[in-house]
Amino acid sequence: MSIVISVENLGKKYLLHHQSGRQPYVALRDVLSDGIKKLGRKLTGHGSKRTAVAEKEEFWALRDVSFEVRQGERIGIIGRNGAGKSTLLKILSRITEPTTGRVRIKGRIASLLEVGTGFHPELTGRENIFLNGAIQGMNRAEIKKKFDEIVDFAEIEKFLDTPVKRYSSGMYVRLAFAVAAHLEPEILVVDEVLAVGDAQFQKKCLGKMEDVSAKEGRTVLFVSHNLEAMKLLCLRGILLDKGQRLVDKGIEETADCFEALIQHGVFSCNPSSHVIFSKGQPPDGGFDLLEVSLVGPAGSPIAFVRTFDTFMFKVTFYSPDVYESKSASIFITTFNGRVLLRLGMYPFSSFKMTWKKGINEVLCQIVKLPLPAGSYLLRFGICESQTGEWLFERDVCHFEVLSNDVYNCGNPPTERLAAVVSDYAWQLVDD
C-alpha cells in the first residue's frame, strides 16, 4: 500500500501572551496602551527589555513529530489533554499551519473535528445537510447523490424540514456524523465525535468507519479518549505526549503504554521495563534468582499488567545441578506478608519439570489475574518437593496491578474495595 500521509519533523509553536491574561486574543486598546507605556519608558529611560520579553512565552504544541501513514490504515492517536493530538489533526486538516517541518498528503482529506460544525440552528435538517456537505468540500451533485443515504443513516426522515435547533442532541450528532461519514474522502480525520450519542449509534459509527476503511481502502485517523472504541476500530496507535511522539505501535500496545503513562504520571514504557527484577550480578553458585519479567499471552514483553489480564511471569534462575524433584513458587502478597496467590509447582499443583544445571528460564501463566488495582509484593521461592524445606526464598520486588474497568461501570476495582476480583452476575428472580 502506498504512503498517503508523510509527516516529517512537524512542529507547531504558539506564543502565550501572559499580559493579556485569560483572553486569547488581543485588544487594540492594550496594544495602544502597551505601546504608549513602552514609549514612556523609553523616553524616561526606565526601559527594561526584560519585561517585554517575559510577556510572551513560546509553547510548542508539537515538536519534531514524524510518521507515515499508508493507504487504508486506521490509526488511533492517543494522548493526554494538551498532548498535541488536536494540533496535529488541525495541521493535517489545514486549519492551521505548521511552524516547522513538512506534511505531504495524497488525496482528499476531510475532518470531522466536532459534531455539528457549521450547523446553523435556524436552518432545517435538509438545508443543513447541504450546507455541511459544502463546508466539508462536497459539491451539490455529490450531496444530492448521497442525500437519501445520509438521511437513512441519521434516522431523521421525519424531521428533515424541522430547524435543527429543535433537534435532540442525539439527532444532531447522528446527522452530523452521517454527513461526514458519506463524504468519501480518501482520508478521514475524526476527533472525539463518539463522546456523544447513544451506545447503539456509536457502534453504528464505528462500523461505518471500519467499512469505509476496510472495504473502500480509505485511511482513518482517529482521536478519542475512548480507548475501547479505538481498540475496536484502529490497528495502529500513536501516543503523543507533550507534543512528541512517544510510541507508534499496535493499538493495544500503545493503549497500554498510555495507561501506564496516566497511572505513573511519567512515561515508563521503554522496551526494558517489562523486566521487573534483575539481579544484575552473576549467580553466586547456589540457587539464585536472576531475572523476573512480564510477558503477554502472545509471548511479547509487556510493561505492566491490569486486573483480569492474562499474562506470564518469565523467571530466570540458576540451578547448581540437574534436579527433578525441586519445586518453585511465585507468591503475590500484600505488604504485610499475607499471601494472596501462590503459583507453585508440584506438589502445590500438577506441574512437574526437570531443571538443567545452570540458567533455567521458566514461564508461569496467570489466566485472568483476579487482583484489583494496587501494589503488591512478589516473592519467589524454591523448596524440596518432598519435605517443603526452603532452599531459596526472597521477596523479589514490588508488583503493580493497574486498574481495568472490568465491570464496565467506569469504576475499576482497587485493593481498597476488595482483596480479590472475580466475574459475577446479578439477576432478579421473579416467580
Next chain:
Amino acid sequence: MSDDFDLVLEPGRGIRLYWRDIWQYRELFFFLAWRDILVRYKQTAIGIAWSVLRPLATMLVFTLVFGKLAKLPSNGVPYPLMVYAAMLPWQFFANSLSECSNSLIDNSNLLTKVYFPRLIVPASSVIVSVVDFGISALIFAGLMAWYGVAPDARMLLLPPFFLMALMTSFGAGLWLSALNVQYRDFRYVVPFLVQFGLYISPVGFSSTIVPEEWRFLYFLNPMVGVIDGFRWALLGGAFPVHWPGMIVSFLLVVLLLASGFYYFRRMERSFADVV
C-alpha cells in the same frame, strides 16, 4: 516520489494553490451566502420590513432636516429622490461593511474546525447586502414612478458604479474583518465609522454644495465618488460628475481593495490560532 503527493503543508506555504482552492470551494461561497440570506429572511416579516423601512425612514428625516429646514439645493430634483439615490449605495456599503467585518468572528466555529480559503467568508457575507440592495432598488423605482421622473440611458452605467460600491465595501470589509480577529475591540469601531461616514458622505445633501476648491479633496472619501455616480446615473444631468475627483475615488477604491486583499492574506494563516 515526492511529486506523488497532492498537497504539501509547510510553514509559509499554502499561498501557491490559493486561487485554485477558491475555485474548488466556490460552491461553499454560494452555500454560505445562501445560508445567510435564508437565515436573514427566515423571520421574514421583520427581515424584509427592516430592509425597506430603514432607508425610507432615513430618507424622510434627511429630506426634512436638509431639504425643508436647512433648505439645501436639490438641483431641481425632488429632495426625497436625491436622498434615496444616495441611500441606495450608502445602505449597501454600510450593511456589507458591518456584515463583512463581523463575518470571521461570527463564523469562528467554522474557522477553527474546517479548512477552506478564508476569503470566502467575508465575500459571501456581502451577498446578503446585495439582496437588500435589490429590495431597496425596487422601492426606488416606485419612488421614481411616484414623482414621475424617468431615468435615461445613463442608467446603463449604474452597474459599474454598483461594482465600485461593492469594491469599496469589500476592500474596507477585508481590512476590518482581519483586524477584528486580531484586535477584538475593533468591532466597536465599525458602527462609529458607518455613522460618521453617513455625515461626511453626501447622502443627505448634494456634493455640489461643497465649495469648488475643496471638491477635489472631498473625493478622497471614495463613497463620494460612488454616491455621485449613482445620482448621475439615476437622476441624470442635474448631477454632473466631477470626473477628476471620480478618478481619484476610483483609484483609492482599487488601492483599498488591493491592500485589503494583501492584509487579509497575510493574516489569514493565523486566523485559526487567534480567533
